[in-house]
Amino acid sequence: MTEPVLAARGLVKRYGHVTALDGADFELLPGEVLAVIGDNGAGKTTLIKALTGAIVPDEGEILLDGRPVSFRSPLEARRAGIETVYQELAVAPALDIASNLFLGRERRRKGVLGSVLRMLDKPGMRAEAARHMQDLKIGIRSLTQPVENLSGGQRQGVAVARAAAWARHVVIMDEPTAALGVKESAQVLDLIRRVRDRGLPVVLISHNMPHVFEIADRIHIQRLGRRVAVVKPGDHAMSEVVAIMTGALRVDERDRTVVVDTQAAQAAGVSGEQGPKGTA
Amino acid sequence: MTAPTIAPPERSAATAIRQRLLTGSVVGPLVALLIACAFFATQTDRFLTGGNLSLIIQQVMVVGTLAIGQTLIILTAGIDLANGAIMAFGTIVMTKLAVESGLPPLLAVLAGLAVCTAFGLANGLLVTRVPLPPFIVTLGMLNIAFALTHLYSDEQTVTGLPPELTALGNTFAIGDTQVTYGSVVTIALFLLFAYLLGQTAWGKHVYAVGNNAEAARLTGIRTNRVLLGVYATAGLVYGIAGLLLVARTGVGDPQAGQTDNLDSITAVVLGGTSLFGGRGLILGTLIGALIVGVIRNGLQLIGVPSIYQILITGILVILAVTVDQISRRRVK
Numbered sequence: 001m002t003e004p005v006l007a008a009r010g011l012v013k014r015y016g017h018v019t020a021l022d023g024a025d026f027e028l029l030p031g032e033v034l035a036v037i038g039d040n041g042a043g044k045t046t047l048i049k050a051l052t053g054a055i056v057p058d059e060g061e062i063l064l065d066g067r068p069v070s071f072r073s074p075l076e077a078r079r080a081g082i083e084t085v086y087q088e089l090a091v092a093p094a095l096d097i098a099s100n101l102f103l104g105r106e107r108r109r110k111g112v113l114g115s116v117l118r119m120l121d122k123p124g125m126r127a128e129a130a131r132h133m134q135d136l137k138i139g140i141r142s143l144t145q146p147v148e149n150l151s152g153g154q155r156q157g158v159a160v161a162r163a164a165a166w167a168r169h170v171v172i173m174d175e176p177t178a179a180l181g182v183k184e185s186a187q188v189l190d191l192i193r194r195v196r197d198r199g200l201p202v203v204l205i206s207h208n209m210p211h212v213f214e215i216a217d218r219i220h221i222q223r224l225g226r227r228v229a230v231v232k233p234g235d236h237a238m239s240e241v242v243a244i245m246t247g248a249l250r251v252d253e254r255d256r257t258v259v260v261d262t263q264a265a266q267a268a269g270v271s272g273e274q275g276p277k278g279t280a
Numbered sequence: 281m282t283a284p285t286i287a288p289p290e291r292s293a294a295t296a297i298r299q300r301l302l303t304g305s306v307v308g309p310l311v312a313l314l315i316a317c318a319f320f321a322t323q324t325d326r327f328l329t330g331g332n333l334s335l336i337i338q339q340v341m342v343v344g345t346l347a348i349g350q351t352l353i354i355l356t357a358g359i360d361l362a363n364g365a366i367m368a369f370g371t372i373v374m375t376k377l378a379v380e381s382g383l384p385p386l387l388a389v390l391a392g393l394a395v396c397t398a399f400g401l402a403n404g405l406l407v408t409r410v411p412l413p414p415f416i417v418t419l420g421m422l423n424i425a426f427a428l429t430h431l432y433s434d435e436q437t438v439t440g441l442p443p444e445l446t447a448l449g450n451t452f453a454i455g456d457t458q459v460t461y462g463s464v465v466t467i468a469l470f471l472l473f474a475y476l477l478g479q480t481a482w483g484k485h486v487y488a489v490g491n492n493a494e495a496a497r498l499t500g501i502r503t504n505r506v507l508l509g510v511y512a513t514a515g516l517v518y519g520i521a522g523l524l525l526v527a528r529t530g531v532g533d534p535q536a537g538q539t540d541n542l543d544s545i546t547a548v549v550l551g552g553t554s555l556f557g558g559r560g561l562i563l564g565t566l567i568g569a570l571i572v573g574v575i576r577n578g579l580q581l582i583g584v585p586s587i588y589q590i591l592i593t594g595i596l597v598i599l600a601v602t603v604d605q606i607s608r609r610r611v612k
Contacts, residue, residue, distance in 0.1 A: 104500040
């Protein structure tokens with residue numbers, strides 16, 4: 001079996017009396033797009049925060065390339081090669097594209113100009129930014145224009161390019177299409193595919209089932225603070241996955257769906273006993 | 281199927297030019313300055329002389345230097361109401377220590393600079409650690425520094441300064457024109473901060489913090505440290521402005537600088553820096569300060585009562601902020 005790039009075992013996180021994570025497991029395999037879905041309060045945000053160092057879990061362990069890691073801040077996760085793209089377009093709008101790609105990781109000129117005068121290597125950063133944008137086929141007329149002149153999809157493209165440029169292990173995308181229109185969402189989904197095709201595994205948190213089914217290689221379903229199932233989009237219908245997410249169905253050991261809540265399952269229009277296609 | 285690329289948005293050349301003129305550029309303020317200069321040059325022969333231009337720079341030197349610190353803070357989406365009062369306290373510390381305690385003049389100056397830096401640092405700590413809005417922090421500090429200035433000086437103007445404290449008021453000649461060393465210090469400070477803001481990572485971080493503090497934090501920039509640095513640096517610059525003031529007036533005056541906080545904000549705004557933070561250029565602030573200086577000087581030369589200068593400045597400020605607002609709306 002291939003070793004997961006990023007894995008978590010038995011994560012627990014409590015906020016007072018509320019248990020956000022209740023022994024959650026997680027596995028991201030090399031070269032895949034793993035979608036993480038779950039109802040509000042299922043703990044997917046907390047799970048992602050734990051994986052990116054934004055919170056420290058109370059129990060459980062996180063493994064990066066098989067080695068245990070513990071991140072105390074997002075900066076530490078980033079240093080370990082895990083980059084995150086946030087839904088709220090986390091760019092500095094008045095700065096240009098190259099400045100945004102290198103924000104917080106600026107490169108200085110060689111020699112005295114850089115070491116004593118701390119001068120930025122603007123031409124170098126611009127050239128490399130152009131290369132990254134080219135790699136992901138993001139067509140931008142000029143890298144010196146402020147990001148605020150770009151469309152929402154292009155701006156998210158800059159954020160994705162930044163993550164892809166710096167991530168050595170994993171890119172995590174938290175609802176990257178939530179703020180975008182239909183056409184722009186399609187462009188960002190295409191970008192996600194290109195990032196994966198360049199060999200970086202992607203974790204995609206999304207509420208948007210069509211997006212998830214379009215792009216995910218596997219779907220991690222989070223419910224009540226745990227991972228209740230990992231399914232392949234081809235094996236189950238969208239309505240079944242939603243039913244698993246809401247607890248109307250569950251997946252048994254042989255990957256077959258079993259009705260838990262008959263009324264809810266009927267309301268959702270799904271029945272149990274639906275294994276991976278052809279085995280039902 | 282060809283892979284869809286994220287294509288550049290269609291934008292007309294006219295829109296591009298308009299945006300260039302309206303945002304993040306000193307073109308607008310520079311045009312305003314040149315128009316003002318051209319107007320006064322046609323009204324009086326005495327305006328466009330080396331001596332008069334040197335005088336204008338001397339007149340805007342103190343507010344201009346204060347406006348450097350103000351620009352840094354406004355770029356981080358803050359505001360500083362206390363800079364004039366901090367500067368005044370710095371001048372009293374410098375002059376009193378030099379005159380009354382027998383401290384070597386250089387040490388007295390350093391003490392004044394240190395006190396101003398400490399005030400800036402205190403502002404920064406309150407803004408980042410508590411955290412409090414910059415408006416409130418500096419409003420409080422305005423009153424504190426004002427009161428300390430009057431308590432420490434006992435309402436007395438400090439006179440009989442050693443020559444070292446007024447050395448920056450001395451002049452050298454460029455051709456027929458006498459230029460003060462203080463003017464050179466002011467211009468050098470503007471160039472230094474133009475370099476720091478435009479060419480170093482620190483400058484990028486200052487813009488990023490003012491532009492989108494959360495995004496800056498998420499990229500790993502220690503935003504609180506940037507803010508603290510900005511406020512402390514501004515404090516140091518206010519101290520230098522105090523030294524320039526002492527050199528220009530030859531005394532330590534507890535009444536000094538009382539409207540300089542608003543005058544420095546005026547210079548920043550006229551220079552095209554956005555009060556919402558994250559966009560603007562320090563050389564714009566120099567131009568903004570010069571616009572105020574040119575209008576005041578020119579109106580004096582042609583014999584218009586000085587109250588009209590204040591009227592025109594007020595109109596220009598509102599015009600400048602209107603341009604900023606409209607350009608931000610266009611971009612969205």
